[in-house]
Amino acid sequence: xxxxxxxxxxxxxxxxxxxxxxxxxxxxxxxxxxxxxxxxxxxxxxxxxxxxxxxxxxxxxxxxxxxxxxxxxxxxxxxxxxxxxxxxxxxxxxxxxxxxxxxxxxxxxxxxxx
Amino acid sequence: xxxxxxxxxxxxxxxxxxxxxxxxxxxxxxxxxxxxxxxxxxxxxxxxxxxxxxxxxxxxxxxxxxxxxxxxxxxxxxxxxxxxxxxxxxxxxxxxxxxxxxxxxxxxxxx
Numbered sequence: 001x002x003x004x005x006x007x008x009x010x011x012x013x014x015x016x017x018x019x020x021x022x023x024x025x026x027x028x029x030x031x032x033x034x035x036x037x038x039x040x041x042x043x044x045x046x047x048x049x050x051x052x053x054x055x056x057x058x059x060x061x062x063x064x065x066x067x068x069x070x071x072x073x074x075x076x077x078x079x080x081x082x083x084x085x086x087x088x089x090x091x092x093x094x095x096x097x098x099x100x101x102x103x104x105x106x107x108x109x110x111x112x113x114x
Numbered sequence: 115x116x117x118x119x120x121x122x123x124x125x126x127x128x129x130x131x132x133x134x135x136x137x138x139x140x141x142x143x144x145x146x147x148x149x150x151x152x153x154x155x156x157x158x159x160x161x162x163x164x165x166x167x168x169x170x171x172x173x174x175x176x177x178x179x180x181x182x183x184x185x186x187x188x189x190x191x192x193x194x195x196x197x198x199x200x201x202x203x204x205x206x207x208x209x210x211x212x213x214x215x216x217x218x219x220x221x222x223x224x225x
Contacts, residue, residue, distance in 0.1 A: 034213055044216040102214055106156035
């Protein structure tokens with residue numbers, strides 16, 4: 001069964017700082033990978049996803065993530081954060097054969113101070 | 115636009131009550147899911163359904179059941195609510211090769 005580990009539970013940054021949130025997964029086969037974001041009081045929204053192809057994936061709002069298969073990692077990055085990026089970020093993984101559950105990490109709370 | 119609608123944003127129920135949480139999607143998705151979200155624990159899968167009348171246990175099914183009589187509707191049932199089921203409940207749906215789309219969530223408090 002797949003599992004996901006997010007290393008940072010809370011991150012505090014100043015505006016314009018660079019962001020990298022770690023995500024590692026455990027699964028023996030081919031995976032689909034996702035980053036979701038939850039802004040305060042709002043529902044979960046997809047930031048970006050990786051199914052196949054270019055391992056560097058670009059998402060909404062200037063976010064990107066790189067799939068490194070040898071490291072079982074899918075870290076989220078943004079070169080310059082804004083106050084409006086304050087949210088909780090979830091990494092998720094799903095095996096791509098048959099019916100597979102979507103398994104989430106425990107989330108990272110990001111606080112961006114103005 | 116994609117839409118997953120959960121019937122209630124907030125619910126307060128008494129211990130021992132039977133509780134129904136309803137979820138409707140308008141995207142003709144085959145797969146539907148119920149998660150609960152707790153601080154520090156992320157999202158944990160309770161039950162999922164890959165077709166009408168089909169259901170599978172997730173990681174934490176104890177104390178819950180589900181019903182999927184129609185493709186667009188997936189109900190979560192707390193047979194006898196307990197205080198440890200106080201949580202945020204999230205419904206999601208997806209098709210085979212898409213990401214999951216989430217509803218707004220239902221914050222359930224059991225007193």
